[in-house]
Amino acid sequence: MDLILDEEQIEFQQTFRKFCEQEIAPLADCIEAEGIQNEVYRKLGSAGYLGLLHPEQYGGQGASFLTAVLAQSALAYHCGSTFFSSGASAGLAGLPISHFGSEEQKARFLPGLISGQSVGCLAVTESGSGSDVASIATTLKRQPAGLLLNGNKAYITNAPNADFALVLARYCRDGQIPSGASGLTLCIVDLHSAGVSRGQPLKKMGLRGSPTGELFFDNVEIPEANILGRPGAGFRQTMKAFDWERLSMGAYCLGVMEACLDESRSFAKKRKSFGRAISRHQSVAFMLADIKTRLEASRLMLFETAWLFDRAGGSGKLEHNGEILELSARASELKLMTSQYARECTNLAVQIHGGAGYMEEYRVSRLYRDIKISEIGGGTSEIQKQIIARAETRRSAAV
Numbered sequence: 363m364d365l366i367l368d369e370e371q372i373e374f375q376q377t378f379r380k381f382c383e384q385e386i387a388p389l390a391d392c393i394e395a396e397g398i399q400n401e402v403y404r405k406l407g408s409a410g411y412l413g414l415l416h417p418e419q420y421g422g423q424g425a426s427f428l429t430a431v432l433a434q435s436a437l438a439y440h441c442g443s444t445f446f447s448s449g450a451s452a453g454l455a456g457l458p459i460s461h462f463g464s465e466e467q468k469a470r471f472l473p474g475l476i477s478g479q480s481v482g483c484l485a486v487t488e489s490g491s492g493s494d495v496a497s498i499a500t501t502l503k504r505q506p507a508g509l510l511l512n513g514n515k516a517y518i519t520n521a522p523n524a525d526f527a528l529v530l531a532r533y534c535r536d537g538q539i540p541s542g543a544s545g546l547t548l549c550i551v552d553l554h555s556a557g558v559s560r561g562q563p564l565k566k567m568g569l570r571g572s573p574t575g576e577l578f579f580d581n582v583e584i585p586e587a588n589i590l591g592r593p594g595a596g597f598r599q600t601m602k603a604f605d606w607e608r609l610s611m612g613a614y615c616l617g618v619m620e621a622c623l624d625e626s627r628s629f630a631k632k633r634k635s636f637g638r639a640i641s642r643h644q645s646v647a648f649m650l651a652d653i654k655t656r657l658e659a660s661r662l663m664l665f666e667t668a669w670l671f672d673r674a675g676g677s678g679k680l681e682h683n684g685e686i687l688e689l690s691a692r693a694s695e696l697k698l699m700t701s702q703y704a705r706e707c708t709n710l711a712v713q714i715h716g717g718a719g720y721m722e723e724y725r726v727s728r729l730y731r732d733i734k735i736s737e738i739g740g741g742t743s744e745i746q747k748q749i750i751a752r753a754e755t756r757r758s759a760a761v
């Protein structure tokens with residue numbers, strides 16, 4: 363077992379950390395106050411970040427998942443909002459196009475996403491359908507005049523600023539509306555098309571720089587060439603997109619925990635009470651130890667999971683240490699554990715800061731507000747437990 367990053371990965375990590383320190387950290391307060399600007403996507407595009415997991419022929423880097431999570435955690439360390447908005451564009455929208463799109467779709471959409479010239483989003487959730495993805499009501503109906511999209515989407519990252527959305531809809535033909543997951547279809551929707559409207563950006567507890575909103579579709583004409591893969595493949599494609607999202611959520615949580623540790627360590631060394639630095643009070647020292655331990659456990663699981671994704675080479679299962687491992691369940695385990703640990707770490711970090719931690723001028727207050735999304739977005743913790751438990755049940759059934 364070799365848990366050592368190679369020289370290229372270490373060099374890349376150092377270079378990308380430096381980029382984040384110089385180009386993202388100084389913008390983080392402005393992004394929080396005013397929302398992410400197009401310039402930030404372009405910076406991330408020029409740095410190669412948006413293309414990490416995309417093929418070189420469209421401007422990507424063709425990098426490994428392990429390399430990608432190194433960069434994702436470095437970005438999350440400095441700005442959660444930038445991490446989420448760029449991830450929704452290049453990851454949530456971009457990766458399904460990369461993996462399931464036609465050559466024509468890849469050539470049309472990937473170069474813009476990878477360079478940061480265009481912004482995408484993945485629109486699955488609806489006002490009446492979140493965890494239960496298969497219950498969505500948006501329809502994509504085949505009419506004599508062509509394909510028409512009708513419905514609405516809620517809580518969509520980048521809905522207010524995206525150029526296009528990958529929309530999950532129920533494909534209907536011959537007047538039939540299929541139920542459950544069977545007819546679900548992903549289609550690429552130009553958000554500047556007639557019949558598309560957007561709600562106001564929603565006011566949120568955290569991630570205030572990452573715009574979230576609603577999308578409304580009223581008889582939007584969808585070209586046949588914008589269906590991803592084939593009609594009916596959408597549920598499986600969406601679940602795959604969630605696997606990738608859950609892996610990157612682990613990277614987000616790691617970045618947040620690293621920020622908690624650095625902020626808390628330096629604060630605890632400077633702040634004095636009862637004649638000494640608070641880091642010398644045992645209860646404060648123990649809080650630092652708890653952050654550090656959660657962080658290191660998360661780092662190990664993140665790196666191993668990314669490495670497993672790389673080894674699986676697109677397959678959903680692989681043999682690992684004598685066991686058959688379901689990659690979806692592993693991604694859920696990673697997200698479940700790291701999101702809980704990261705939330706606990708932000709709480710500890712605010713506690714170490716005392717009253718200062720409650721003030722917006724201290725970074726830990728933003729980390730505390732932002733982190734809650736990790737237990738909700740990309741599937742709630744309860745849904746992750748279901749996925750893990752179902753995989754285990756299948757395993758025992760196979761024995």
Ligand SMILES: Cc1cc2nc3c(=O)[nH]c(=O)nc-3n(C[C@H](O)[C@H](O)[C@H](O)COP(=O)(O)OP(=O)(O)OC[C@H]3O[C@@H](n4cnc5c(N)ncnc54)[C@H](O)[C@@H]3O)c2cc1C
Nearest residue numbers: 484485486487491492493517518519738739740741742744
């Ligand atoms: C900031 C933000 C950004 C988002 N970005 C996107 C995006 O880009 N694209 C997108 O499509 N969606 C996005 N979402 C939506 C997100 O994926 C959903 O909020 C999430 O999946 C939960 O769905 P819900 O809110 O409808 O909660 P519900 O499904 O209504 O769940 C409510 C509660 O019930 C529990 N619950 C539900 N069903 C079960 C069950 N079977 N067993 C046990 N417990 C259950 C849940 O765990 C939760 O605690 C975003 C959400 C937020 C907050």
